[in-house]
Structures are given as structure tokens and as C-alpha cells.
Amino acid sequence: MDVRISPYNRNYFAVAFEEFHFDFTLLTAVKNVAGRKWNDKEYVWIIPDTQDAVNQLLANLYSTHMFDYTPPLPQTAGLRAPQQLNIEKYVALLETKHYSERTIETYTKWLTQFRTYFSSVPVELLSQKEINSFLSDLAVKKNVSASTQNQALAALLFYFRYVRGDNPQQLDSVIRAKKPVRIPVVFSREEVHVVLNNLEGNKQLAAELLYGTGMRLNECLNLRIQDIDFDLNEILIRNGKGAKDRRTMLPQMLIGPLREHIEKVKRIHDADIAAGWGKVPLPCALDKKYPSASADFSWQWVFPQKNRWRNQKTGTEGRYHMDASIMERAVQAAVRAAGIYKHACCHTFRHSFVTHLIENGYDIRTVQELLGHSDVKTTMIYTHVLNKGPSGVHSPLDRL
Numbered sequence: 001m002d003v004r005i006s007p008y009n010r011n012y013f014a015v016a017f018e019e020f021h022f023d024f025t026l027l028t029a030v031k032n033v034a035g036r037k038w039n040d041k042e043y044v045w046i047i048p049d050t051q052d053a054v055n056q057l058l059a060n061l062y063s064t065h066m067f068d069y070t071p072p073l074p075q076t077a078g079l080r081a082p083q084q085l086n087i088e089k090y091v092a093l094l095e096t097k098h099y100s101e102r103t104i105e106t107y108t109k110w111l112t113q114f115r116t117y118f119s120s121v122p123v124e125l126l127s128q129k130e131i132n133s134f135l136s137d138l139a140v141k142k143n144v145s146a147s148t149q150n151q152a153l154a155a156l157l158f159y160f161r162y163v164r165g166d167n168p169q170q171l172d173s174v175i176r177a178k179k180p181v182r183i184p185v186v187f188s189r190e191e192v193h194v195v196l197n198n199l200e201g202n203k204q205l206a207a208e209l210l211y212g213t214g215m216r217l218n219e220c221l222n223l224r225i226q227d228i229d230f231d232l233n234e235i236l237i238r239n240g241k242g243a244k245d246r247r248t249m250l251p252q253m254l255i256g257p258l259r260e261h262i263e264k265v266k267r268i269h270d271a272d273i274a275a276g277w278g279k280v281p282l283p284c285a286l287d288k289k290y291p292s293a294s295a296d297f298s299w300q301w302v303f304p305q306k307n308r309w310r311n312q313k314t315g316t317e318g319r320y321h322m323d324a325s326i327m328e329r330a331v332q333a334a335v336r337a338a339g340i341y342k343h344a345c346c347h348t349f350r351h352s353f354v355t356h357l358i359e360n361g362y363d364i365r366t367v368q369e370l371l372g373h374s375d376v377k378t379t380m381i382y383t384h385v386l387n388k389g390p391s392g393v394h395s396p397l398d399r400l
Contacts, residue, residue, distance in 0.1 A: 003017060013047055015044060051116075060108070085111060085163075110151070135152060138152060186351050187340075208251070214350050222239070227302070234249065249370075280294055306322075
């Protein structure tokens with residue numbers, strides 16, 4: 001697939017795809033740029049004309065291997081072009097260690113921003129001093145969260161340790177942000193009921209799966225037809241956080257609605273096949289090993305997009321899964337309609353799932369497995385529901 005980037009107006013530039021081969025990697029790279037918009041009349045993506053957006057787009061596109069060279073960084077006025085970091089080797093090592101596509105895009109973005117920040121410093125002189133300065137700027141000037149700061153640090157440490165080969169002891173004094181301990185936002189059972197009733201169609205079904213299984217939003221949207229096992233009443237979650245597979249329960253209440261929904265998806269797929277399309281991207285390059293598998297119904301998304309994605313120039317079409325932003329907007333609208341003023345989102349269903357399980361007496365290890373947590377300490381944060389906190393204490397004001 002070729003990508004054409006051109007000016008759009010004073011505030012945006014346009015990104016258009018020249019060819020389309022049912023490979024959504026480049027599409028995802030563009031959609032992951034903050035502030036991007038789709039112009040359905042001109043069939044182009046418009047991207048904010050800002051340095052951050054440009055860096056993010058280049059980092060995302062580079063991680064797809066569409067470039068066979070290191071993309072140039074902006075040149076500071078009056079200075080020669082800075083030496084480039086070995087991003088090609090960086091991406092290759094991340095892939096060798098089986099980091100997820102999203103992580104590779106994010107890490108490459110941070111590395112590109114870091115090099116831009118110190119464009120006047122020779123590559124060989126970059127050290128933990130520059131790392132600390134960059135992280136300090138993120139925290140003080142850009143006011144990023146501790147988790148975002150540590151994510152940037154992880155991206156930089158990977159480069160210095162595995163690409164440059166620095167001794168870990170040379171990097172032992174970098175700044176690590178202390179993450180604040182926050183209690184998760186949780187719906188009450190009544191609030192779950194009201195919010196779900198404010199949703200409809202496939203969005204309601206997806207939200208019911210989020211609450212009924214505790215899966216993450218991206219895990220839900222990445223479900224394939226073959227992942228739903230009606231005989232065992234189980235759902236297989238593939239390649240979850242940390243590249244781990246796990247099984248979770250299929251709620252009895254959703255068996256009927258899911259069967260009906262999958263029948264609708266089958267009719268959509270049959271129509272796509274009849275129109276000459278009906279293929280989806282496969283994981284781990286399986287489409288090369290099994291060329292016809294991408295059109296097989298078992299590999300289709302459980303929650304496909306409403307409309308086929310169409311390339312205006314070539315006329316080629318495909319269908320991806322429902323976009324996460326659509327679900328987030330629908331849930332936030334449902335929360336507002338319910339008169340709930342908590343800072344809630346799709347992930348709140350996951351918090352509510354585990355909280356309500358613990359309230360019902362399920363042991364923490366069982367809940368840990370259902371959530372896919374590698375460390376039980378992560379699950380233990382939900383035990384705040386056991387002691388009821390301040391709600392079990394009577395204020396002295398109430399006794400006056």
C-alpha cells in the first residue's frame with residue numbers, strides 16, 4: 001500500500017492511501033494519531049499540522065516497515081542535520097521480543113520525540129542526563145501522568161540497553177515516576193443496569209460482554225467468531241495484555257443474544273463475499289500460510305464495522321472491527337443519560353466486574369485468572385470493597 005501525504009489547509013495536512021490490500025496496519029497507524037479526522041467526501045484522513053502529530057504519524061508509519069530508511073528529523077535552524085538513531089534495528093529488536101504492534105508504535109514515537117528534543121546533541125553523547133532532562137520536561141511542562149512518563153522511560157531504556165548496548169549500571173540513576181495509588185471507579189449494580197439499558201444494538205451487547213466477562217475493550221473488539229465456544233460456555237481471549245491468551249466465562253444471559261448477533265454477522269459476511277470482498281487481516285502472517293483463511297467465517301470479527309472501508313482510487317473494500325472510539329462515545333453518552341457523574345468509561349465495566357465478584361465471595365486468585373493479571377498485587381487493589389472504607393464509620397457530626 002502506498003501513502004500520499006499532502007497539504008490540506010492552514011491547520012491540517014491530508015493522508016490518503018493509493019492502494020489497498022486488506023492490510024489494515026497502515027490504517028491503524030494513521031488512526032492512532034491524536035486529533036485525526038476522516039473526510040468521507042474526499043476519502044482522506046486529515047491530521048493536525050503540529051510537530052507532535054507529525055512525530056506520531058512518522059513513528060507509527062515507520063513501525064509498519066513501509067520505510068526502508070530512517071525518517072529525517074526536523075533540522076534546527078543554523079545547525080547541521082542531527083545524526084539519526086538506529087530506529088530500524090530498534091523496531092526489529094522489539095519485534096524479535098514479540099512486543100505488540102501498539103507498543104512498538106508507542107515506543108518508536110517516544111524515541112523519535114527524544115531525538116527531536118536533543119537534535120543538536122551527537123548520538124554518541126546521549127546519556128542518562130538527557131533521559132532525565134527529557135522526562136523532567138514531560139512531567140513539568142507537558143504535565144503527563146506518571147504512567148506516561150514511565151512508558152517513555154521504558155522506550156528509551158530499551159534503545160540504550162539493546163540497540164546501543166549500554167551497561168545497565170550506566171542507567172541506574174534515571175528518574176522513575178512514582179505512580180499514585182488510585183481506587184478504581186466502579187458502577188453500582190443499579191448503575192450498571194441503567195447504563196446498559198441506555199445502550200442498544202451491538203454496542204449494548206459489547207458493553208454486556210465487558211461487564212459480564214471483565215475483558216478489556218480492545219480484547220472485546222478483537223474477538224473472532226471462533227473465539228466464542230457455545231458448547232463449553234467459554235470465550236477465548238487471544239493475545240491479551242502482555243501477549244497472553246486466557247479463557248473466561250460466557251454469561252448465560254448472553255448466549256441467546258450472541259447467537260442472534262452472530263447470525264446477523266454471517267449475513268453481512270455472505271453479502272461481502274458475494275460482492276467480492278469479505279476478507280479480514282489475520283494475526284501472525286497466517287494469511288501467507290493459509291491464503292483462503294482470511295475469507296473464512298470463523299476468522300471474521302464478532303463486532304465488524306457497520307460500513308466497508310473503501311479506497312476511492314482503487315475501489316477495493318474491506319471491513320475491520322468496530323472502532324474503540326465508537327464504543328467509548330456510546331458508553332459516555334449512556335452514562336450521562338443515566339445521570340451518573342462519575343468519571344466512567346468502557347474500562348469501568350471491568351472494574352465493576354471484579355468488584356462485584358469479590359463482593360459475592362469469589363477468591364482473589366480466581367478473579368486474578370479471569371482478569372489476566374500476572375501479579376496478584378494488581379488484583380488486590382479491588383479488595384477496597386471488602387472493608388467498605390469510610391462508609392463503615394459514623395461521623396461524629398451525625399451524633400450531635
